[in-house]
Amino acid sequence: MTRPRARRGMLLAAALTTVTLLAAGCSGPAESDEGPVDTTLNVWAGSQTPITANFNPYAPTVLHGALGPVYETLFFYNKAGGGDPVPMLGESFAWNEDGTVLTITIREGVQWSDGEDFTVDDVIYSLTNEVGRSANLVSAEASDDTTVVVTYDSPQFTNEAAILGGAWMLPEHVWAEKSVEEATTWANEAPVGTGPYTVDTVSEASYTLVANENYWQEGKPAVAKVRYLGIDANASAEDLLKSGDLDWTGMFVPDPEGVAAAGGPTGYVNTPQDPTVLYTCANADLGCKGPQTDVAVRQAINIAIDRGTINDKAFVGLAAPISPTYALLGRDDQWIAPDVEKESPQSGDPEAAAAILEEAGYTLGADGVYEKDGVKVELTLTSVEGWTDYNDAAKLIAEQVAAAGIKVTASTATWQEFSDSRQSGNFQLIMGGIIGTAVADPFQIYRDWFSGEYTQPVDTQLEAGEWNFTRYSNPVVDAAVAQAAAASDEQTKMDAYAEIQHEITRDLPYIPLVINATQTFYNDTEFTGWPTDEDLYAFPPSWGSVSAGFILANLEPVE
Amino acid sequence: MRYYLRRAAFYAITVWAAISLNFLIPRLMPGDPADIMLAKMARSGEVAPGVERTIRLLLGSDTNQTPWEQYVAYWGSLLRGDLGVSVTKFPTPVTELISAALPWSIGLLGLATVISFVLGIAAGAWIGWRRGTWVDHIIPGSTLLQSLPYFWVALLLVYGFAVVNPWFPRIGGYDVFTFDGPEATAEFVGSVIYHGVLPALTVVLSSFGGWLLGMRNMMVSTLSEDYITTAEAKGLRRSRILIGYAVRNAALPSIAGFGISLAFVVTGAIVMEQVFTYPGLGKLMITAVQGNDFALMQGLFLVITLTVLAATFLMDIVYGFVDPRTRLNG
Numbered sequence: 001m002t003r004p005r006a007r008r009g010m011l012l013a014a015a016l017t018t019v020t021l022l023a024a025g026c027s028g029p030a031e032s033d034e035g036p037v038d039t040t041l042n043v044w045a046g047s048q049t050p051i052t053a054n055f056n057p058y059a060p061t062v063l064h065g066a067l068g069p070v071y072e073t074l075f076f077y078n079k080a081g082g083g084d085p086v087p088m089l090g091e092s093f094a095w096n097e098d099g100t101v102l103t104i105t106i107r108e109g110v111q112w113s114d115g116e117d118f119t120v121d122d123v124i125y126s127l128t129n130e131v132g133r134s135a136n137l138v139s140a141e142a143s144d145d146t147t148v149v150v151t152y153d154s155p156q157f158t159n160e161a162a163i164l165g166g167a168w169m170l171p172e173h174v175w176a177e178k179s180v181e182e183a184t185t186w187a188n189e190a191p192v193g194t195g196p197y198t199v200d201t202v203s204e205a206s207y208t209l210v211a212n213e214n215y216w217q218e219g220k221p222a223v224a225k226v227r228y229l230g231i232d233a234n235a236s237a238e239d240l241l242k243s244g245d246l247d248w249t250g251m252f253v254p255d256p257e258g259v260a261a262a263g264g265p266t267g268y269v270n271t272p273q274d275p276t277v278l279y280t281c282a283n284a285d286l287g288c289k290g291p292q293t294d295v296a297v298r299q300a301i302n303i304a305i306d307r308g309t310i311n312d313k314a315f316v317g318l319a320a321p322i323s324p325t326y327a328l329l330g331r332d333d334q335w336i337a338p339d340v341e342k343e344s345p346q347s348g349d350p351e352a353a354a355a356i357l358e359e360a361g362y363t364l365g366a367d368g369v370y371e372k373d374g375v376k377v378e379l380t381l382t383s384v385e386g387w388t389d390y391n392d393a394a395k396l397i398a399e400q401v402a403a404a405g406i407k408v409t410a411s412t413a414t415w416q417e418f419s420d421s422r423q424s425g426n427f428q429l430i431m432g433g434i435i436g437t438a439v440a441d442p443f444q445i446y447r448d449w450f451s452g453e454y455t456q457p458v459d460t461q462l463e464a465g466e467w468n469f470t471r472y473s474n475p476v477v478d479a480a481v482a483q484a485a486a487a488s489d490e491q492t493k494m495d496a497y498a499e500i501q502h503e504i505t506r507d508l509p510y511i512p513l514v515i516n517a518t519q520t521f522y523n524d525t526e527f528t529g530w531p532t533d534e535d536l537y538a539f540p541p542s543w544g545s546v547s548a549g550f551i552l553a554n555l556e557p558v559e
Numbered sequence: 560m561r562y563y564l565r566r567a568a569f570y571a572i573t574v575w576a577a578i579s580l581n582f583l584i585p586r587l588m589p590g591d592p593a594d595i596m597l598a599k600m601a602r603s604g605e606v607a608p609g610v611e612r613t614i615r616l617l618l619g620s621d622t623n624q625t626p627w628e629q630y631v632a633y634w635g636s637l638l639r640g641d642l643g644v645s646v647t648k649f650p651t652p653v654t655e656l657i658s659a660a661l662p663w664s665i666g667l668l669g670l671a672t673v674i675s676f677v678l679g680i681a682a683g684a685w686i687g688w689r690r691g692t693w694v695d696h697i698i699p700g701s702t703l704l705q706s707l708p709y710f711w712v713a714l715l716l717v718y719g720f721a722v723v724n725p726w727f728p729r730i731g732g733y734d735v736f737t738f739d740g741p742e743a744t745a746e747f748v749g750s751v752i753y754h755g756v757l758p759a760l761t762v763v764l765s766s767f768g769g770w771l772l773g774m775r776n777m778m779v780s781t782l783s784e785d786y787i788t789t790a791e792a793k794g795l796r797r798s799r800i801l802i803g804y805a806v807r808n809a810a811l812p813s814i815a816g817f818g819i820s821l822a823f824v825v826t827g828a829i830v831m832e833q834v835f836t837y838p839g840l841g842k843l844m845i846t847a848v849q850g851n852d853f854a855l856m857q858g859l860f861l862v863i864t865l866t867v868l869a870a871t872f873l874m875d876i877v878y879g880f881v882d883p884r885t886r887l888n889g
Contacts, residue, residue: 052651203740232836236730
């Protein structure tokens with residue numbers, strides 16, 4: 001194992017060197033073919049070769065082209081900018097008083113790509129089939145030709161976006177005969193969808209989609225053909241982007257200005273979404289061990305960290321400030337309680353950190369490290385080997401907290417070790433991510449990452465869907481999460497959030513660092529209609545589920 | 560005859576051991592593939608509930624078989640030519656993935672290995688023949704090239720001839736921006752050759768030095784043999800001495816090595832294929848290892864082991880013919 005790993009590390013280093021060289025040098029755009037304007041849009045959504053045809057949205061290896069371009073949802077929720085849901089296959093929806101009954105009116109006159117009509121039966125199948133159904137679903141029935149009434153056993157306000165903006169609408173006439181086994185393992189090579197595109201060809205190196213001529217939005221899509229490529233190494237993708245071969249991609253490029261300068265696409269937008277944090281195994285009651293189980297240590301680390309430097313040095317200045325409430329700054333500001341810290345401090349304050357430790361009864365040892373009851377504040381911070389931004393950030397943190405008398409040793413682990421330790425809770429500090437919410441509401445983070453119901457004791461693996469790696473369990477948070485889940489009005493929900501925010505900004509089971517950059521590059525000289533900083537109508541990267549289809553339908557080639 | 564039987568029995572045992580190890584090793588690796596898969600997907604966004612259930616169905620069940628039952632089932636499916644279904648490229652059968660990648664690896668690496676061998680032997684013979692003159696200076700140059708790692712040579716070539724001077728394509732086995740898949744046209748074949756130049760050059764540059772050095776050393780020692788002096792004394796033409804006497808004898812060890820290196824062609828050039836996004840077996844290997852895709856890994860190891868064994872077996876047999884001494888002591 002050691003040898004290939006070392007070689008990969010070297011490869012990375014070499015690739016990075018090349019990238020730097022590239023940035024310094026300047027390459028002309030690849031020669032374009034003489035001939036009629038080619039309206040094919042070349043996309044890289046992160047696929048690697050060999051590509052195998054799979055357009056089954058329930059399959060883990062589904063290709064990006066299925067999620068949005070081929071299949072659609074009832075409504076479109078803008079993960080990047082918030083705002084009201086946009087009607088897609090649904091026209092309107094309403095909740096009953098307590099959030100258990102959802103009435104959906106569907107769009108009339110929509111046809112599947114095989115010519116059949118889109119009906120309430122399709123909606124019912126999509127919401128109730130064994131694979132895709134929600135665990136809380138009681139029934140889904142049609143009350144007339146365009147209305148579906150869905151009943152749940154508990155309030156579902158907070159799942160609205162997952163149901164209406166996340167459940168794929170599948171053709172019942174194709175899918176109904178599939179058993180559960182088939183529905184999950186079937187590759188669905190020629191998918192029948194309602195979306196703006198249909199599948200044309202698939203090879204191991206690429207697959208192409210062509211415009212759906214019967215698309216329900218008149219005049220869309222205007223781009224006749226979309227080609228999704230398989231590219232193995234990020235360095236290759238960056239070269240192709242800079243030579244102008246790729247028209248749309250979402251990938252990390254340390255010097256975004258260099259892309260256009262080298263002859264690549266000029267459109268660029270950065271939409272930071274996902275928090276990067278330190279997971280701390282916080283709960284001694286569930287078996288966590290180490291100094292970080294003391295809240296004072298976590299608080300001290302939190303204010304000793306110099307986030308500005310971390311962003312500049314480890315994340316090349318592309319990450320955004322984070323809120324300790326985990327509401328996304330700028331998008332979810334309305335959900336931040338007025339009396340909590342809105343933004344984590346950008347500069348570190350080691351004296352204040354030391355003061356917190358002293359107040360909690362720690363004394364400074366001769367070696368400059370605080371200790372209590374003979375136990376030194378010594379911690380191991382793990383990050384995944386090869387994720388260089390995380391590795392660098394971990395080293396910076398180790399240096400920064402040393403000034404506050406906390407000894408952090410930055411170590412790296414393989415993905416596998418990282419995954420095992422966070423699943424089982426055997427860690428002290430881990431550099432990790434939190435998945436940003438799909439709507440302008442931090443609820444999902446509070447429930448999935450902070451509540452006691454979404455965790456397990458140390459040495460017990462978290463179950464699928466459980467994300468509370470820190471083992472944090474606080475009855476106040478749990479009660480507030482339940483209250484928010486059932487809240488039908490904004491004030492009740494806000495009250496619950498305020499309570500959660502007070503608890504988590506004090507207890508800090510996750511120590512907030514930055515919001516990761518999400519970069520998107522697009523060709524705005526040959527195509528128009530992209531989401532921009534001014535008009536962020538959809539989450540821009542090419543790998544965005546649902547949003548990619550929404551964007552593709554809006555694009556127009558420049559004559 | 561006994562010699563051949565003994566060899567055959569030895570190889571049969573080796574094949575059995577290799578296949579059994581192939582079964583065993585992935586099962587000794589830590590971790591649950593389902594967890595890894597879920598966590599990986601979560602990195603790039605939400606995981607829909609349906610997908611989660613699918614993964615559990617696929618990977619989580621059916622673990623109550625005893626290892627012995629698994630072993631027997633493994634042999635059964637192996638004999639049916641069923642290597643299982645890939646997890647990372649679900650639901651494609653492993654055999655399909657391998658058979659799609661095999662021609663690319665064999666075509667590119669086979670050709671590159673042959674070129675590298677012919678080039679190395681020819682140059683080695685020439686340098687050995689002209690020993691003591693300025694041509695000796697070529698040797699350090701070629702060994703330097705060989706000491707450079709594959710991927711470094713590949714990256715340099717990419718930088719020089721695909722990025723700064725876009726003379727050659729950056730990725731792929733053919734022009735993915737023009738062809739939607741392999742087709743049987745002259746343009747496509749041209750595209751394949753065009754796209755193979757840089758990857759092949761990488762292999763040739765970083766491997767011909769070994770052949771060259773070995774051949775040159777054999778040449779030097781062969782040239783000091785008595786029969787060369789005799790040939791010279793007889794007044795034979797220089798070219799006849801070179802080809803018929805010196806090269807013929809000096810090349811023997813290299814030819815044995817060539818058989819083995821041809822067998823390793825099927826392993827693909829892992830890093831080189833990654834750099835060029837070349838659709839070969841090496842690339843598949845990376846995919847399998849990164850995704851803890853046991854079925855794919857096993858399939859690949861099987862193909863590699865069997866090819867290497869077959870090649871060494873063949874070389875053994877050939878050697879038995881060529882050199883009767885091996886038959887006595889083998």
